[in-house]
Amino acid sequence: MAFETFADFLNMGGHGLYVWLSYGLGLLTIALCIYLPVIQGRETRRTLRRRIQRESIKS
Amino acid sequence: MSSTLQLFRQTFKRDLTLAFRRKSELVNPLIFFLIVASLFPIGVSPEPNFLSQLAPGLVWVAALLATLLSMETLFKSDYEDGSLEQLLLSPQPVFLVVLSKVLAHWLLSGLALTIVAPLLGVMLFLPSEGMPGLMLSLLLGTPTLSLIGAIGAALTVGLRRGGVLISLLVLPLYIPVLIFGSSAVQAAVTGLPLDGYLALLGAMLALALALAPIAAGAALRISVSG
Amino acid sequence: MASSWLPRWFYQLASPRWCYSITGKLIPWFAATGGLLFLVGLIWGLAFAPSDYQQGNSFRIIYLHVPTAILAQSFYMMMAIAGAIGLIWKMKVADMVAKSVAPLGAALAVLALATGAIWGKPTWGSWWVWDARLTSMLVLLFLYLGVMALNSAIESETTAAKSTAVLALVGLVNIPIIKYSVEWWNTLHQPATFKLTEKPAMPAEMWIPLLVMVIALYLLFGLAMMLRLRNEILRRERRAGWVKELLGS
Numbered sequence: 001m002a003f004e005t006f007a008d009f010l011n012m013g014g015h016g017l018y019v020w021l022s023y024g025l026g027l028l029t030i031a032l033c034i035y036l037p038v039i040q041g042r043e044t045r046r047t048l049r050r051r052i053q054r055e056s057i058k059s
Numbered sequence: 060m061s062s063t064l065q066l067f068r069q070t071f072k073r074d075l076t077l078a079f080r081r082k083s084e085l086v087n088p089l090i091f092f093l094i095v096a097s098l099f100p101i102g103v104s105p106e107p108n109f110l111s112q113l114a115p116g117l118v119w120v121a122a123l124l125a126t127l128l129s130m131e132t133l134f135k136s137d138y139e140d141g142s143l144e145q146l147l148l149s150p151q152p153v154f155l156v157v158l159s160k161v162l163a164h165w166l167l168s169g170l171a172l173t174i175v176a177p178l179l180g181v182m183l184f185l186p187s188e189g190m191p192g193l194m195l196s197l198l199l200g201t202p203t204l205s206l207i208g209a210i211g212a213a214l215t216v217g218l219r220r221g222g223v224l225i226s227l228l229v230l231p232l233y234i235p236v237l238i239f240g241s242s243a244v245q246a247a248v249t250g251l252p253l254d255g256y257l258a259l260l261g262a263m264l265a266l267a268l269a270l271a272p273i274a275a276g277a278a279l280r281i282s283v284s285g
Numbered sequence: 286m287a288s289s290w291l292p293r294w295f296y297q298l299a300s301p302r303w304c305y306s307i308t309g310k311l312i313p314w315f316a317a318t319g320g321l322l323f324l325v326g327l328i329w330g331l332a333f334a335p336s337d338y339q340q341g342n343s344f345r346i347i348y349l350h351v352p353t354a355i356l357a358q359s360f361y362m363m364m365a366i367a368g369a370i371g372l373i374w375k376m377k378v379a380d381m382v383a384k385s386v387a388p389l390g391a392a393l394a395v396l397a398l399a400t401g402a403i404w405g406k407p408t409w410g411s412w413w414v415w416d417a418r419l420t421s422m423l424v425l426l427f428l429y430l431g432v433m434a435l436n437s438a439i440e441s442e443t444t445a446a447k448s449t450a451v452l453a454l455v456g457l458v459n460i461p462i463i464k465y466s467v468e469w470w471n472t473l474h475q476p477a478t479f480k481l482t483e484k485p486a487m488p489a490e491m492w493i494p495l496l497v498m499v500i501a502l503y504l505l506f507g508l509a510m511m512l513r514l515r516n517e518i519l520r521r522e523r524r525a526g527w528v529k530e531l532l533g534s
Contacts, residue, residue, distance in 0.1 A: 002335055009332060015343035015407050022400040023331070026349040029396045030323075030505055033389055037512035044519050049532045051523075056533070210455055214448050218438055227434050228452060231427040232459050235466035242473065263462070274455050277372075281447040 066151045067159045074163035077136070084132065088168050089175055092125040096179045107184040114185035115193070115244030121179065122172050122197060123204060123233055127226050129168045130208035133160060134216045134279065143216075144283055153276030161202075161209050161272070169201030185248070192247020199260040200240040206264075206271035207232050213278035236263060299376045301518045302527045308511040315511065319504030326497035334494050343407040348495055350400040352502040353393045354418070357425060358460075360390035360506070364432070365457040368450025378514075380446035381521065383453065384436060385513035389506055391429040397422050417471035421464045428456040442521070 003009040012019045078085055099117050100110055110117075137143040146156050176197055177190050185193065211229035215221030243256035297303045330348030337344035364386040371379035401419045402412045413419070432449050439445035487495075522528050 002333060012342035012345070013336065015341060018343050018403050018407050019331075019345050022346045022349055022403045023327075025399050025403075026353070026396055029392055030502075033392055033506065033509040034512065037509060037516055041512060041516045041519070044516050045532060048519060048523055048528065052529050052533045207455075210451075214435060214452060215438075217444075220438075224434055224438055227427075228431040231424050231431060231463075232455065234424055235459070235462045238466045238470045242470070266462075270458065274451055278448060278451045281444060281451065284444075 063151050063155060066149065067155050070146070070156055070159040071163050074160055075166070078163065078167050084129075085167055088125040088129040089171055091128055092121050092172055092175060093179065095121040095124060096182060100183070111184040111186060111248075114180060114183040115189065115248065116241045117183055118176055118179050118185070118193060119196075119200075119237055119241040119244070122176065122201065123230075123237055125172055126168055126201060126204045126208060127229060127233075129164070130205070130212050130229070131215075131222055131225055133164055133209060133212040135212075138216045138283070143279070147280060147283055153279060154272035157209055157213070157272040157275045157279070158268075161205050161275075164209075165202050165205040169197070169205055172201060173197040185244070188250060189244050189248035192244045192253055195253065195257060196240045196243035196260060199257055199264055200236045203236050203260070203264045203267045204233060206267040206275075207236075209275040210271055210278055213275040213282060215282075216279065217282040236260070239263070298378055299374070301378055301381075301522050302525070304378050305515055305518050308515055312508060312511055315504050315508040319501055319508055322497055322501035323505060326494050326501050329494040330498060334491055335488070337491075340408055343404060346400050346404040348498045350397060350404060351495060352499040353400065354397040354422060355499060356502055356506055357390055357393035357397050357422065357429075360386050360393060361425060361429065361453070361460070362457065364390060365450075365453040368446070368453045371446055372450045377521070378518070380443075380450070381514055381517040382510070383450060384446065385510050385517055387429060387433050387436065387449075389509055389513070391426060391433060393506065394422055394426040394429055398426065415471070417468045420471065421467045424463050424467065425460070428460075432456070 010016055010020075096117060099113065103113070104110070134143055137146070147153060173194055176193055179185075180190055180193055208225075208229050211225040212221075214228060215225045218224065239256050239259045243253055243260065246256060247253055326348060331345055334345070334348075336342045364383045367379045367383040367386065370376055371383060398419065401416075401422065405414050405416075405419075406412050432453055435452055436445050436449045439448055519528060
């Protein structure tokens with residue numbers, strides 16, 4: 001451990017704002033980069049499924 | 060071989076004649092060049108010492124934007140009247156067509172800008188020692204700008220609104236030319252030797268001359284067939 | 286296909302169906318190992334790695350800044366190479382890969398710039414410095430944005446893919462020139478500035494977590510890329526028999 005207490009860890013030797021701001025941004029970006037395609041994929045699959053069903057009813 | 064050269068000469072001649080027929084389009088980039096350069100003293104400060112410091116960069120940025128502005132029309136009219144398709148159908152290599160069009164275009168934009176540049180230099184209080192550097196760097200740098208711009212023009216020729224898009228595609232690629240071009244002028248102002256910068260600008264020109272026509276040719280084929 | 290010297294998997298890659306199923310199998314592995322390594326690297330870098338003797342704890346931003354910068358560059362290369370494969374072998378999947386990579390690369394470049402700027406504040410005292418690496422990362426972001434703008438401006442999907450591939454390749458040729466010229470320009474204008482990441486021989490306790498983070502981010506963004514690729518495959522192959530079979534049941 002590089003820090004004595006948890007408060008030290010949060011404070012980051014006075015640079016807490018910068019460190020946590022960049023890690024927050026990083027986590028947010030990574031999460032969005034993975035989560036957005038997952039929702040899009042669900043949406044695509046749902047619309048495609050609906051279309052296939054419609055076509056099978058028609059024929 | 061002779062027919063290839065003939066094609067080169069024909070395209071070149073045709074482009075020059077057409078350009079001279081539309082005189083306003085010929086002068087527009089030059090007027091733009093002058094207006095942009097005069098915006099800086101008005102917008103920033105008319106103070107001579109300050110302006111003379113900024114002058115190398117300002118003239119280069121203005122030249123870059125003026126070249127870019129004129130780039131959009133490079134293939135546009137040929138695309139619209141169908142002659143571009145004809146040119147692409149001919150058995151001759153496309154890069155020659157591109158090269159001849161760029162050469163014609165550069166004579167009327169880049170070279171003209173180079174000739175007008177000292178006027179801007181005077182307006183922006185560029186020290187007179189910087190003038191040869193300015194002209195030489197523009198002479199070597201603007202053909203590279205035209206060649207790179209041709210790739211952007213070829214990629215966007217089929218689009219109805221290519222204007223802003225082409226600057227988005229091409230401006231980042233202009234950065235090395237801008238850096239060495241304005242540094243050459245700076246060096247000339249401070250009395251340092253120029254040959255290094257000019258050699259680098261020349262090297263970039265050689266690279267662009269070898270690669271850009273091929274890339275632009277490929278891009279033209281894609282745009283026209285699509 | 287005249288060129289039979291290429292391995293078999295290369296031709297299999299050309300099949301969207303095969304790609305869809307293989308990425309489906311790979312995704313859980315990428316998610317598990319990527320997530321695990323990311324957690325390890327994050328905790329290691331934030332809590333256990335020693336602080337820098339000059340920069341103190343703000344140095345810990347390196348574990349995010351450097352991997353994103355590396356990935357932003359290598360994703361550009363991946364995009365250009367995929368585009369080239371699509372151009373030369375007319376491979377649809379390669380075009381789809383190039384299209385799925387571009388927004389991720391742009392996001393990585395933005396993240397690298399943002400972390401660089403935040404790191405710059407305690408180090409240089411200002412949010413932005415025209416440092417050589419930050420400047421060339423900015424130009425890389427511009428290149429990504431150009432590629433994305435061109436792709437969305439062209440309506441026909443095949444034309445868009447080909448045009449973007451040409452632009453990406455032109456950018457790839459230019460990147461070393463831009464990098465070199467920006468570095469040279471930078472040394473000319475601000476000699477001997479304090480570099481963010483250039484250290485004389487980083488000790489192992491510092492660079493091992495960095496390596497872990499690089500691998501973790503490769504896996505996580507590889508995962509994101511595969512997810513996007515699968516969506517793209519489904520969307521473009523929606524009329525194909527295998528897609529109807531897959532989703533109809």
